[in-house]
Amino acid sequence: MTVLQGRLADRDAWSAVGQCPIELTMGLVGTKSAMLILREAYYGTTRFDDFARRVGITKAATSARLAELVEAGLLTKRPYREPGQRSRDEYVLTPSGVDFMPVVWSMFEWGRKHVNDTRLRMTHLGCGAEATVEVRxxxxxxxxxxxLGVKVVRR
Known part of the structure; x- marks a missing residue:
């Protein structure tokens, strides 16, 4: 169990509603399609049609999720142009999006262990050993x- 420290220890004296980092993060990426678009971005997908196809959602839903992830600062648009075609945007991870990767990999690891033990594993490319997500x-x-503790700190 995580220990709440200092003024957080008295659970009746404060409310996390509207202030909890988990709640705020879920407000940004709390849909299945948003998480799957981020998964695809980590795998190198950048094109709108590829996101829609690989995530299995409509173009309208893809457009909405990509716009939300751009607004949240996890993806950014980068223009590209195929020869003979009009200019379009591709979507790439921002540094904030890259920082979100451990969340996605934690979900991957948990889902593999507790929902569907597939043959998929995260591995360390350097040595080939299985990789895990951990708190340090x-x-x-x-x-x-x-x-693990949680406390309020001064900025």
């Missing part, structure tokens, strides 16, 4: 969830 402190220690 700023000193580099792996932090088990039983030792």
């Amino acid at each position: 402190c700023a000193e580099g220690h792996e932090v088990p969830f039983s030792e």
Whole structure:
């Protein structure tokens, strides 16, 4: 269990509604299609039609999700032009989008273990070993969830 520290320890004295990073993140990417578009972006997809086809959603839904992810700062539009064609936009990850990758990989890992143990595995390209997502402190220690705390800090 995660330990709430300081003034957060008294659960009745405060409310996380509207302030919780989980809630705010879900407000940005809380749809299945948004998460799958991000998955595809991590796999190198950049073109509108490819997102629609690979995620299995309508063009209207693709347009809406891509616009939301651009507005959220996870994707950015980059113009391109095929010879003889009109100029179009492709969608690429921003640094913020790249920072979101561990969330997607955590969902991949959890889903593989608890929903459908497929043969898919994350691996370290350097040595071939299976890779996992973990929490580490700023000193580099792996932090088990039983030792994880949440507190308010000054900016």
